[in-house]
Every structure is written in structure tokens, then in C-alpha cells.
Amino acid sequence: MIPAEWLPVGCIIAPLTVGVVLIPLGFYTSRRFQGLFAIGTSAFTLFLTFLLLQVTLEGTIVIHKMAGWKPPFGILLVVDVFNGFIAFIIAFLVLFATVYSIEYMKRDTGLSYYYALLMLLLSGMVGVVLTGDIFNLFVFLELTSISAYGLVAFRSMEMEPLEAGFKYLVMGATATSLVLFGIALLYGAVGTVNYADIAYRLKNGGLLVGVKGNLVLPLSLIFIMGGFGIKAAVFPLHTWLPDAHPAAPSPVSAILSGVVIKVGVYALCRILFLVFQPAHINWVFLISMVSFFTMTVGNFMALLQDDIKRMLAFSSIAQIGYILVGVAAANQLGISGVLLHTFNHSIMKGLAFLCAGAFLHQVGTRKLDELAGVGSKMPLTTMALTIAFLGLIGVPPLNGFVSKFILFTAGIESGLIWLVVAGIINSAISAGYYLRFINVLIRMEASEKVMDVKEAPAIMTIPILILAGLIVLLGTWPQPILDVSEKAAFSLFNIDKYVTAVLGG
Amino acid sequence: MSIIVKTVSRIISPLMLVIAAYIVLHGQVTHGGGFQGGVLVACAFILLLLAFGLDFVEEKVTFKFGQCFRSLGALMIIVVAFIGMFFGFWFFKNVGVYPYGFPGEVFSAGSLPLYNLGEMANVSASFLVAFYFLIREKRRNKK
Amino acid sequence: MNELPPNFPYIVCVILIMVGLYCVACKRNLIKIIIGLIILSDGVNLFFICIGYKIGGIPPILHEETFKHGLEVFYALAVDPLPQAFVLTAIVISMSVVAAAAALAVRIYQLYGTLDAQKIRRLKG
Numbered sequence: 041m042i043p044a045e046w047l048p049v050g051c052i053i054a055p056l057t058v059g060v061v062l063i064p065l066g067f068y069t070s071r072r073f074q075g076l077f078a079i080g081t082s083a084f085t086l087f088l089t090f091l092l093l094q095v096t097l098e099g100t101i102v103i104h105k106m107a108g109w110k111p112p113f114g115i116l117l118v119v120d121v122f123n124g125f126i127a128f129i130i131a132f133l134v135l136f137a138t139v140y141s142i143e144y145m146k147r148d149t150g151l152s153y154y155y156a157l158l159m160l161l162l163s164g165m166v167g168v169v170l171t172g173d174i175f176n177l178f179v180f181l182e183l184t185s186i187s188a189y190g191l192v193a194f195r196s197m198e199m200e201p202l203e204a205g206f207k208y209l210v211m212g213a214t215a216t217s218l219v220l221f222g223i224a225l226l227y228g229a230v231g232t233v234n235y236a237d238i239a240y241r242l243k244n245g246g247l248l249v250g251v252k253g254n255l256v257l258p259l260s261l262i263f264i265m266g267g268f269g270i271k272a273a274v275f276p277l278h279t280w281l282p283d284a285h286p287a288a289p290s291p292v293s294a295i296l297s298g299v300v301i302k303v304g305v306y307a308l309c310r311i312l313f314l315v316f317q318p319a320h321i322n323w324v325f326l327i328s329m330v331s332f333f334t335m336t337v338g339n340f341m342a343l344l345q346d347d348i349k350r351m352l353a354f355s356s357i358a359q360i361g362y363i364l365v366g367v368a369a370a371n372q373l374g375i376s377g378v379l380l381h382t383f384n385h386s387i388m389k390g391l392a393f394l395c396a397g398a399f400l401h402q403v404g405t406r407k408l409d410e411l412a413g414v415g416s417k418m419p420l421t422t423m424a425l426t427i428a429f430l431g432l433i434g435v436p437p438l439n440g441f442v443s444k445f446i447l448f449t450a451g452i453e454s455g456l457i458w459l460v461v462a463g464i465i466n467s468a469i470s471a472g473y474y475l476r477f478i479n480v481l482i483r484m485e486a487s488e489k490v491m492d493v494k495e496a497p498a499i500m501t502i503p504i505l506i507l508a509g510l511i512v513l514l515g516t517w518p519q520p521i522l523d524v525s526e527k528a529a530f531s532l533f534n535i536d537k538y539v540t541a542v543l544g545g
Numbered sequence: 546m547s548i549i550v551k552t553v554s555r556i557i558s559p560l561m562l563v564i565a566a567y568i569v570l571h572g573q574v575t576h577g578g579g580f581q582g583g584v585l586v587a588c589a590f591i592l593l594l595l596a597f598g599l600d601f602v603e604e605k606v607t608f609k610f611g612q613c614f615r616s617l618g619a620l621m622i623i624v625v626a627f628i629g630m631f632f633g634f635w636f637f638k639n640v641g642v643y644p645y646g647f648p649g650e651v652f653s654a655g656s657l658p659l660y661n662l663g664e665m666a667n668v669s670a671s672f673l674v675a676f677y678f679l680i681r682e683k684r685r686n687k688k
Numbered sequence: 689m690n691e692l693p694p695n696f697p698y699i700v701c702v703i704l705i706m707v708g709l710y711c712v713a714c715k716r717n718l719i720k721i722i723i724g725l726i727i728l729s730d731g732v733n734l735f736f737i738c739i740g741y742k743i744g745g746i747p748p749i750l751h752e753e754t755f756k757h758g759l760e761v762f763y764a765l766a767v768d769p770l771p772q773a774f775v776l777t778a779i780v781i782s783m784s785v786v787a788a789a790a791a792l793a794v795r796i797y798q799l800y801g802t803l804d805a806q807k808i809r810r811l812k813g
Contacts, residue, residue: 049636057623064613107629107637175774182781189788196795206792210721213785214712217728220778221705221735227771228739580780675787679794 047092048117059159066152075142078155086131093124101541118172121528136503141291143499161187173234192288204287211280219267225260236542243318272304275333286349290397297356298386328368335361346408366447374450375529381443388431391507395425398496413486424508429474438515554596561589572661579664587672611674618666697738704731718803729782740768
């Protein structure tokens with residue numbers, strides 16, 4: 041039927057085409073059509089990424105050479121299980137958020153720009169994970185970031201999105217320039233930008249003439265890690281996130297917290313474990329320090345918040361800290377924990393932001409005191425939010441427990457006992473603020489704003505209930521996703537197979 | 546704007562369009578190509594906008610036309626890339642939609658001039674529409 | 689030009705990057721922050737081009753005169769064209785980021801009436 045090599049191109053180009061076409065279509069078609077077109081495109085992209093995942097699970101690495109140029113000279117799209125799984129996660133969450141946003145964004149104007157930016161965001165993220173060389177990573181990372189800046193500042197009538205969007209833009213653009221500087225240093229050292237080719241040259245000692253390898257490579261790694269660290273919101277560079285994520289419209293907050301910061305973690309993993317692996321630079325200490333501070337700062341700042349979306353934003357920072365424990369562990373179990381926690385956190389945090397958006401849509405406020413007692417008026421949404429919070433804490437029958445257990449076991453296996461202890465203490469602290477929110481929401485006496493609210497419309501409630509069901513299902517039966525995560529972690533560490541598949545063919 | 550600015554910009558602007566056409570159409574031979582030519586086309590219109598005012602240019606190149614033209618340019622790039630994929634198996638592959646010729650001639654290089662034209666449409670319309678957005682004044686209550 | 693150290697272009701680029709970072713971090717006017725972003729990306733792009741430079745190089749364009757001496761001489765003498773392609777892409781991208789930033793600054797000015805970054809932080813909490 042369709043050759044398997046065409047699938048990665050379809051995953052990237054389908055949302056890109058729709059994103060380009062949707063803006064002039066907005067002059068001639070109705071808003072409902074634009075919304076349905078966007079849903080159809082993201083469903084189609086989900087289908088294509090699912091097919092791609094099936095193909096890579098058989099063990100083949102799907103390589104698409106753009107324009108037929110041979111590997112070190114041309115741009116490649118290389119997909120193994122690691123890439124394919126994250127592309128599937130991205131398309132999955134964007135579909136749910138797009139379905140939700142048909143009803144949520146009903147009162148806004150300029151919706152053709154919203155759906156176009158959403159499709160461009162999807163295309164950019166799938167492009168980041170499916171690409172096979174560093175410069176293409178930079179290009180798609182910028183596509184993602186610019187769409188995200190536009191979506192955060194979407195409601196430009198109010199002051200908060202504009203201010204948050206500008207701050208996010210300045211920090212994101214600085215991050216991209218730092219990444220480009222790191223890429224320039226790396227290119228100056230090895231003379232190529234292909235992942236497989238850099239790994240091959242670093243292993244066989246083929247640095248360009250006159251380059252001192254022990255100075256340039258760690259410097260390049262520091263700049264690249266700094267740039268991607270700003271994108272992934274790690275400790276000293278996270279200050280844009282608590283302003284940007286609450287200020288965006290709720291489905292966009294779900295996508296931002298769920299998958300956009302994860303592509304920063306993916307790029308970091310790919311560069312540390314594939315590209316810089318033969319260079320033997322000791323980055324474990326740095327990553328474990330960053331992970332410790334990220335967890336602690338995220339949890340402690342979340343304790344002080346009384347705005348539900350801002351609390352969820354700080355909680356995202358803390359969860360990135362947990363994911364970095366898996367990266368610092370640097371073994372196969374750690375990476376499978378990273379993938380599993382990425383999937384679980386995107387579902388849980390996406391669900392939490394969608395529920396917070398349902399509260400905001402019906403009640404009209406985000407502050408905790410004014411949301412008191414909404415549990416009796418909106419029972420389905422509050423129950424789903426409770427399931428999401430329990431999963432985020434890591435309570436046993438839900439999926440958050442499985443992924444945190446794997447992460448902490450990997451940490452213990454690689455000797456970072458202090459980090460695992462800090463992680464467990466932080467999970468216990470996080471129960472403090474999550475349960476406080478649930479306690480206020482399910483109080484009996486309702487505040488005056490909550491008096492006459494009803495449940496959110498069905499188009500918003502159905503994705504919420506499906507995601508909540510998925511959290512419970514994956515908690516009691518995690519085996520399929522766990523298998524995929526383990527295969528993905530194995531394929532990330534299998535550098536020789538990757539290099540031979542790309543260069544030897 | 547004074548009469549000198551208006552007269553000179555009325556003379557210079559078509560010349561800029563001619564130079565932009567040269568840069569775009571010779572993209573495969575000399576420097577330049579789609580992006581650089583597109584920026585120059587947009588600058589030609591922006592020069593007219595600065596000299597004569599927003600309303601004069603907006604009734605010639607309306608906002609709706611700008612958005613449609615931009616999407617047409619991007620769609621042309623994607624369609625030519627897909628033609629490369631269906632006939633040559635790899636995306637963006639240079640199949641001879643346009644004659645191949647020899648390096649150094651104007652009518653050469655397969656799909657490249659088509660990419661240049663699409664890029665020029667895309668970039669010039671994008672810049673002009675972005676400039677419309679920046680220049681429009683909205684009276685909102687300032688707090 | 690024999691007194692200049694061989695790293696001179698790189699030193700200039702690093703100075704530009706540091707000036708750009710200073711403007712982004714420490715200036716209060718939004719337009720100055722945007723100009724700092726432009727200077728930062730200019731420094732990085734210039735650094736990228738300088739990496740591909742060979743002393744005494746010729747432009748990497750194939751035409752009849754270069755075919756006369758043979759391709760190996762051409763490869764040894766020609767300046768590396770790959771960073772130039774990368775920098776072209778990076779310039780386009782940073783230009784669109786600056787356009788988005790300028791649009792946001794215009795909207796902020798219309799809503800707040802000022803461009804001072806300290807006064808815009810009223811909504812912190």
C-alpha cells in the first residue's frame with residue numbers, strides 16, 4: 041500500500057498543510073467547519089503516527105532521505121521506537137485538546153488563526169521528534185516555539201496573556217540563540233550535523249584538524265543543554281513557565297504542559313545519549329543537581345499558590361524534575377521510566393488543565409477560594425480532577441505510581457540514592473497541595489460564584505472522562521505501554537544499529 | 546509626506562519590483578532566490594505605504610488577497626514537493642517538472658525555480674500582511 | 689593585518705553575543721529588549737559563518753574557471769557553503785521571531801500605554 045518511508049513525511053506535512061491553508065479558509069467558511077477540519081487533521085495525524093509506531097515496533101528503523109541525497113549530505117527523518125512513541129503521545133494529546141477547544145473557544149474571535157497555530161504547533165513538535173539531524177531539530181524547534189508564543193498571547197484583549205507571551209518569547213528566543221551557538225561549536229568540531237554521522241565521527245576520532253576536542257565538545261554541550269533547559273523549564277531557567285502556562289487558553293495550557301516541554305527533554309535525551317555518547321563527557325552530576333533543584337523549587341512554590349492553573353504550572357516544573365531523575369540515571373530502565381512518565385504526565389496534566397478550563401468556563405474564575413464547593417455542582421469534572429491529582433501524587437492503582445516507581449528504581453540502580461530519597465520526599469510534599477485543592481473543591485458550602493453553575497457541555501466533558509478512564513486503565517494494566525517504553529529505551533541505547541542503518545545503507 | 550518623497554517613491558518602487566523579479570528568477574544561477582526576492586517585493590510595497598499612507602496601498606493589495614496569496618505560495622511549495630515524492634519516491638526530490646538544462650542557464654535546475662516562485666509569493670505576502678497588522682491603529686481604552 | 693590574533697572574528701562575535709545578552713537581561717524598554725535579541729542572533733549567525741571560513745578562500749560557486757584547475761583544488765580552496773545555508777535559515781527564523789515580538793510590543797503599548805518593563809509587571813502574584 042503506502043511505503044513505510046512515506047509515513048514520517050505524512051505526519052509532519054499533513055498538519056503543516058492544514059495550518060497553512062486554514063487562515064484564508066477562515067474568510068470563506070464557518071467556525072464550526074474550521075474546528076472540524078482541525079479535528080480531522082489531528083485525528084489523521086494520530087492515525088499516521090500510530091501506523092509509524094507499529095512499523096517501528098517490528099524492529100525496523102524507518103529512514104526517509106529528503107530529496108534522495110545520501111545520509112551525511114542530506115536531511116534525514118529517522119524514526120525508531122523512541123521517536124515513534126513520543127510522536128504518538130504528541131498527536132494523542134493534541135487530538136483531545138482540539139476536540140475540547142471547539143466548545144471552549146466558542147466566544148473568541150479570530151478562531152482561524154487559533155486552529156492554524158494549533159496545527160503548526162502539532163507539525164513542529166512531530167518534526168522535532170522525527171528528525172535525524174541537529175539543524176533540522178533547530179528549525180522545527182523554532183516552528184514549535186513561535187506557534188506557542190502566538191497561542192499563549194492569543195487572547196490579546198486582556199493584559200495577562202500579552203505580558204506572559206512577551207516574557208515567554210524573550211526567554212525562548214534567547215534559548216534558541218544559545219542552542220544555535222552550541223550547534224555552531226559542534227559543527228566546527230566535527231564538520232557534520234547528522235546525528236549518526238556525529239556519533240560515528242566522535243567514536244572513530246575524526247574531529248576536524250586543529251580542534252581541541254576536550255575544550256570544544258563540553259562547551260558545545262553546555263550551550264546546547266542550557267538552551268534546551270530553558271525550553272524544558274529546568275531549575276534556574278524556569279521563570280517563564282508560571283506566567284505563560286496559566287495565561288494561555290486552557291486547551292493550549294494542556295498541550296504546553298503536556299508535550300511542548302517534553303520535546304525539550306526528548307532533544308536533551310537524544311543529544312546526550314546518541315550524539316555525545318562516544319565523547320564520554322561526565323554530565324551525570326550536573327543533571328542530577330539540576331533535577332534535585334527543579335523538583336524542590338517546583339513543589340515548594342506550588343505549595344504557596346491559590347490559583348489553580350498557576351499551581352498546575354509549578355507542578356509541571358516539579359514533574360520535569362522527576363523525569364530528569366531518569367535522565368540522570370543514564371541506564372535503560374531510567375529512559376523507559378522517562379518515556380512512561382512522559383506519557384502518563386501528559387495525560388494527567390492535560391486532564392488537570394482541561395478540568396481547570398471547565399471550571400474557568402463555567403464559573404469564570406481561577407482562584408481557589410471562589411471555586412469552593414464546586415464539587416457538588418460539577419461532579420464529573422471534579423471526580424476526573426481528583427483522579428488526575430491522585431495520579432500526579434503517585435498513588436498505587438493509577439499510572440503515576442508505575443512510572444515514578446520505575447524512575448526511582450532506575451535511580452537507585454545507578455547509585456543516585458540521595459536523589460531518589462529527595463524524589464520520594466517531594467512526592468509526599470506534593471500530596472499537600474493537591475489534596476488541599478481537592479478538599480476545597482468538594483466542600484459542602486458553596487461560594488457565591490458557584491451557586492448556579494451546571495456541568496460543562498458534552499464536547500468538553502467527553503475528552504475529560506476518556507482521559508480519566510485512561511489513567512485508571514493504565515494504572516491497573518500498564519503492560520502494553522510498559523513494553524513499548526522498554527523497547528524504546530533499548531533502541532535509544534542501541535547506537536550501533538542506528539548508525540549502521542543510517543550510514544551503512 | 547512631501548512631494549519629493551511621493552514622486553521619488555513612485556519612480557523607485559517599480560524598479561524595486563523589477564530587481565526583485567531578477568533576483569527570484571535567477572535564483573539557480575546567482576545569489577538570491579525566493580526568500581531574498583520576496584523580501585524585496587514586500588519592501589517595494591512598504592515603500593509605497595510609507596509614502597502614501599495605509600489606505601492607498603490597502604485598496605490595491607487588500608488584506609484578504611494578501612492572506613490568500615501567501616497560502617497559495619506555501620501550497621505551491623508543498624504540491625511540488627509531493628510531486629517529487631510521488632514520482633521520485635523521496636520528498637522534495639528534484640524531478641523534472643521544469644526542464645533540467647545545464648548549470649548556469651536561466652531555464653534549468655528542475656523543480657528549483659518553482660520553489661523560488663512559491664517562496665517569493667509566501668514571503669512577500671507575509672511581510673506585507675504583518676506590516677498591515679503592525680500599522681493598524683485600534684482605539685482601545687488605555688489603562 | 690599581521691598584528692591581529694587569528695581568533696579575531698570569533699572574539700568579535702563573542703563580544704556581540706555578550707552585548708546582546710546584556711541588553712535582553714538588563715534593559716527596561718521593551719524595544720531595547722527586542723534590539724538585544726536581534727544583536728544576539730546577529731552575533732551567533734556571524735559566528736556560524738566565521739566557522740566555515742578558510743584563509744585565502746574563494747566563493748563556493750561552480751563555473752567554467754574553477755573547472756579548469758580541477759575539483760580537488762576547488763574543494764581545498766572553497767569556503768564551506770554549509771554554514772551559509774544554515775545561517776540563511778536562522779536569519780529567516782529570527783526575523784519572524786522579531787516580527788512576532790514587535791507585534792506583541794505594539795499590542796502591549798496599546799493596552800498599557802507604556803513600554804517600560806517594570807511598569808508592566810503589575811499583574812504578578
